Amino acid sequence: MAIRRLAEEQRLSGAVVAGGMIWLAGQVADDATLDTEGQTADILRQIDALLADAGTDKRALVSIQIVLADIxxxxxxxxxxxxxxxxxxxxxxxxxxxxxxxPDWKVEITGVALAPR
Known part of the structure; x- marks a missing residue:
């Protein structure tokens, strides 16, 4: 089975494409000084970029998990x-x-999407 790793960093891949699915790592804002709305928008931009790298877009998302530091x-x-x-x-x-x-991060988002065929 082929496994494709996207946006690899020291300890993780930003996303992994395997078994017909795209598994997103927990995404956090590039700019931790933003407020919650700004951090969320930044993270969603990152998710768009990862999904585009995998050949798809947010319409392929199956599941999203959002962690807030303060509900x-x-x-x-x-x-x-x-x-x-x-x-x-x-x-x-x-x-x-x-x-x-x-402690400056207010939001972290991860999810799973269908990979393109």
């Missing part, structure tokens, strides 16, 4: 999410609160 920031995160989302192609989604590795 009270959900409305700000949802503003960026709603602006980005294709309302005809909504993935399953979960949102939880948990501490993130960098």
């Amino acid at each position: 009270g920031d959900a409305p700000a995160m949802n503003r960026a999410w709603d602006a980005w989302l294709d309302p005809a192609q909504k993935p399953a989604r979960m949102t939880i609160q948990a501490p993130l590795v960098n």
